Amino acid sequence: MTIEEIENVLLVISDKSYDEDSAVAAFTTLYHGYSKFLNSVVSSVLKNSGIYDEQILNTVVNNTFYxxxxxxxxxxxxxxxxxxxxxxxxxxxxxxxxxxxLLAEYYKDTTALEKMSSEPAIESEELAQDLFTNVNFKVLDEALNMLSERDRHILLTLYLYYEEGKNTPSVVLKMLCKIYDTTHVNIRKIKERSEKKIVEYFLKHTQLTPLKHVK
Incomplete structure (x- = not known):
């Protein structure tokens, strides 16, 4: 995009309180123009850090654009x-x-690690629970990778902006509809279908109970 195009898009977005539809359309243009570039940048950062994970990738990219x-x-x-x-x-x-x-948020309680090292060994029940959680997330990651890139991105985006007791922000739904040229009804169907596939994957490949899903 040219400098003028970017500046015009940013101005339209800045007026979102007066014309949300135009702001979302402008934002979608910007997203299409730079999402591939930003995905590449973040992917490189994650791989260099040694903790590459597609969910983290999507979270960082989505948060940046948001x-x-x-x-x-x-x-x-x-x-x-x-x-x-x-x-x-x-x-x-x-x-x-x-x-x-995100890393700082994850590792902010460094004192907990020090405390852990000075305490007696973890009880077998606690260790089992830790192992259960780790395996559960591993299976979830495998299940997510079964989904198409579009379905995976829609599902993770909806989960990213989920707040208990609240509906998904309208701007997030509008953005997803614009990006994938679909409707709110289809977004809901994609979410339901994706969740069903994930649950079925758990039931087929493990004896674990699927992780709690956002509803």
Missing amino acids: KLYENPLIFSFPEKAVDDKGFKAWLSRVAKNEFKR
Whole structure:
């Protein structure tokens, strides 16, 4: 995209409180233009970190774009910019910071690790539960990989913005409908079908109970 196109898209998104449909359409254009690039950047970061995981990849990419949707005017081109390199660099920086934030959130309770090392050995029941959880997530990852890229992305995006007792934010549903040229009804059907496939995979390949699914 040209500098002018990006600036126009960001301006339209900034008026989302007055015209949400136009903002979502503009955002979708931006997403289509740079999602492949950002996926590549984040994928490289994850692989270099040694903890590559598609769910983390989707979370980082989605959060980066969602932050841009929430605050589109946070970015501006320098006066002498001639192409979109500055925008790509900014997206990459936001995504890398988002990845670091997720890691920090995951490892924030470092004292728990110190405490664990000084305590008696874990009881067998606790160890069994830990193993159960790890195996459960491994099977879930395998089940997710069975889904098409579209279905997997839709399901993980819906889970990412899930809040108990609340409906999926309308802007998220609109974005998914725009990105995949489908309807709210089809999004719901894709979610239900994907969840059914995951449960069936658990039942067929393991004796474990499927992880609790978002409803």
